[in-house]
Amino acid sequence: MRSIEWKYLKGLHQLYENGKTKLKILNNEYIYLVLFKQKKLIKFQEGNHSVIMVTNNKRFADFYEHNYLKTYNYYDDFFADSGIENNAKKTFTEEDLKALVFIYYNRDELRNNLTTQKKFSAQVFKYENSKYLENKPSLKNAVLQLLEIDEFPEVDPKNQQWRFIVDCLDPKFVVLCENLDCLKVPIEYQENNIELWYVGGNNTKPLIHISQDKLNLPIYYFCDWDYSGLSIYSQIKQIFKDKDKNIEIIQPFPNAKRLPVSVKHHKSKWKKADFSNLTKNHFTETQIELIMELISSDEWIEEESMDLIAIMKDKSIFNIS
Template sequence: MEGELTWRTLTALYSLYEGNKIPATKKKNNKFQNLISRKLIQYQPGNHNYLIKGDKYDDYFVKRYLVDYQEYDLFLKSIQPDVSGRQTYTVNDIRSLQFIVENREQIKESLTTRHTFSEDFFEHGGSKHLDTYHSLDNLVLSILGVKDYPLEDPKMHQWRFVVDVNEPQFIVLCENLNFLKMPRIAREHKIELWYVGGNNTKGIHFIDKIKLNKPLFYSCDWDYNGLEIYCQLKKIFHKKGCDIKLLYPSEPIKKYSVNMEKHKSKWKPTLSFSGLEQSLFTSKEINLINELISTDKWIEEETNDLIAMVKGYINL
């Protein structure tokens, strides 16, 4: 599901699925413009003030949105009983809220300033996201059971976030929180996820030795910082007598300029292979990294398909 889709839009889509008509003013929204052009929705005959669904709309909605809508609806009502279809939370916001609820006790123990908290848990919006969306900020404070954020950041905040799975078949260590915010997908495929972002590699010492016998993978941004963490992990697991593999980006591979807004990791063009230990990478990985360095590009972890990446090594 598109992360920038708003709850307001999603509830309107569900209303159409239920057989209701919605105001034609929704046509200004790009999502509804697309659905009209595809003839999945149409103007109500005799009254163009409303939109109604077409014959193929239900199949489309069930395939793309129904399960997620039901999950998010149940979740939002559990934390905000008066929630309606008017909220402008995005799907990314809702996933962040779900993650905060599941990990609230640990988060409270190392709570940061509003800006740092927003950067950590609403990375899609950046450090000012909670400044901009006051109702979302108030909801976060309510979930955590605090009146405000500390005036100063603690010197250290080491998170140990895990998507636990009964009898996991694979362990994937993630540089970012994105995949951990969609635990249902990982659990359906018996993939346990660990967060190791921000050089938070100390948490791997908590991994049960039994799980170290499972295939270990690392998912990250393909930029200097993400790949440098991989080099650290490779050495740590080697000392433990096991190996970890780097998940190769899934197709289509989306590459972005390292100078884009909010991206801080830069290559080191004056150093051979940007200062990374080339011996720790396969020839295929080296070719892609060299291309990224030479073109000053990077690959964002969340643009990849987790299951497709793991399937590149093992049939699920």
């Protein structure tokens, strides 16, 4: 499924419900090239190029239901619940929407631990720079509305002591994530009985204060396979060891995409010391072999490139009693 901006998704939904729309959805390259030119699922209304119509109701409905209906309903419910204005003038990308949903469901924790606008922007909108909110006023206004504040405090917090949780009705195990991305679209994880935790990257202190009753489920760590991610894993593993609780790392598939550590925006570099100063006995022989390969080739594996659920199913983790 190709990700598209909310205003175009609104147009596709109008086509699904009414068979036509006046929204300028052909300004989207994917809709123009694939739905209009290639698949010919939509066309201009005869004699009126300001209206786009469906060419075949069943074919379009099948396509939309398979690719976009679930996503549309998910975000439409979010707009209704959150009170954020829902109209086709919003230029929210799908990544923007994911972040807004995350902010909404964690608004109390975020509001109580607010950073500066730039730090908040860089952390929550991971693939954008620290000036992202500054350059998107409508998105910033939505964020402020969700947080129920008038403006960001322009002082840095001394300590970040948060732990975000995506609950599910019948959790079978916990996955502790290094990055926020999994928590932004939690539906699939909830459907697979996974409770997600996030404590803020290198901010592992909140884990020290987790009570024993929250440690009954198996716990796994999902992270970038680079120096920072693996180093944080060792810190967390020690914290849980002190609680007499084991935690295991989610290992990528052998054919996982590898990136050079010098890639743009990536700051974690391997150390020149033996095994990059990582704690060897925190890893299995197979994991040590993979890490050694990454170190020698100066590469890393990004968390977001790994399919967490596919990996866990492949390792039969779902069958753990």
